[in-house]
Amino acid sequence: MEKYAVSMEWVKELVLTYGIKLLTAVIVLIIGFRLVKWLVKLSEKLMEKRGVEQTIRSFLSSLISIGLKILVIISILAIVGIETTSFAAILAAAGLAVGMALSGTLQNFAGGVMISLFKPFVQGDLIEAKGFLGIVKEVQIFNTILLTLDNRTIIIPNAELSSSPLINYSRESQRRVDLTFGIGYDDDIDHAKKVLWDLIRNDARVLKDPAPFVAVGELADSSVNFTVRLWVNANDYWGVYFDFMENVKKAFDRENINIPYPQTDVHLYQK
Secondary structure (H helix, E strand, O other): OHHHHHHHHHHHHHHHHHHHHHHHHHHHHHHHHHHHHHHHHHHHHHHHHOOOOHHHHHHHHHHHHHHHHHHHHHHHHHHHOOOOHHHHHHHHHHHHHHHHHOHHHHHHHHHHHHHHHHOOOOOOOEEEEOOEEEEEEEEOOOEEEEEEOOOOEEEEEHHHHHHOOEEEOOOOOEEEEEEEEEEOOOOOHHHHHHHHHHHHHOOOOOOOOOOOEEEEEEEOOOOEEEEEEEEEEHHHHHHHHHHHHHHHHHHHHHOOOOOOOOOOOOOOOOO
């Protein structure tokens, strides 16, 4: 009976000692996971308000959820009485090893987050970066996909886009078309300038403000070069550019204005 009494006392002490800890751990687990779920939803709403891309939101939400749940589990281990110092050290070492192994990938991920937050470009923009010109087709977690004007797919790591200069041709609503046209030294400058101004006035796509600009820009080796600057809506840029190239050539031909081109004179001597 005495041994039975001692065993019961030991069981009772064990239940009182660890039962309360286990009950506390279960309560912390339930409350902690609910709190994690609430915090993840809150972070998703904040990212949605800031216009973060859906792919980035999903990835960040998963990352936040996993990180917070690990903290909850470590807290539960501490409540139960398990030594967490060595566990945390192992976790930190593993995280460092993974981080070093995936340093390039993490840089690309960070670059994708920066692009999504600060929006140097968005889907549909025409950009020039890393020697490539194309329309942004998709901004992914680690890469940005460009579609070139001749329908080639270019994949550029986000780390390079977020840390290198790039040109966004779609950011502004208006663009300036810079053109140069040459005439011969024997041609009438005023006549050529009038022809250019007539073409500008007859094109409704050319904006009045800022005003167009036409002037002699260079006295070159074999031609007098006119500098022509036209402001247009961004969507009209290429149409105006190519149309003026063609229309100026036709107009100069009608008005007998010469467009010089390189020529070589060959002299033959007969002995």
